[in-house]
């Protein structure tokens with residue numbers, strides 16, 4: 001499989017995951033991770049994660065609302081975390097595969113294009 005670039009990922013659409021979809025191998029996941037800035041691979045290689053420090057609680061909620069709309073349009077859904085009122089984290093994995101698929105990287109690339117109001121230094 002040639003490794004898609006960021007442009008290719010953002011121009012793709014998540015495909016419905018039904019039944020037993022094989023997860024990506026750690027090497028395939030690492031290759032795809034190159035295309036999406038600021039996301040990291042979990043130690044078990046089964047999910048990808050990105051963190052932000054939002055300006056405030058509502059900035060986190062506003063961001064999640066935009067991410068939720070994207071997830072609904074893609075038919076692929078993230079795990080959303082908002083802790084300590086401003087610490088935002090999103091984790092992506094494909095439940096139907098019990099690990100990562102290209103859908104997760106497509107969604108990560110598109111989430112990277114959603115603005116979030118960040119905490120000033």
Ligand SMILES: C[C@H](O)[C@H](O)[C@H]1CNC2=NC(N)=NC(=O)C2=N1
Nearest residue numbers: 016017075076077093094095096
């Ligand atoms: C039918 C529909 O495609 C599936 O239920 C979708 C919904 N959203 C999903 N989101 C994620 N992260 N993993 C899935 O396996 C998944 N399956």
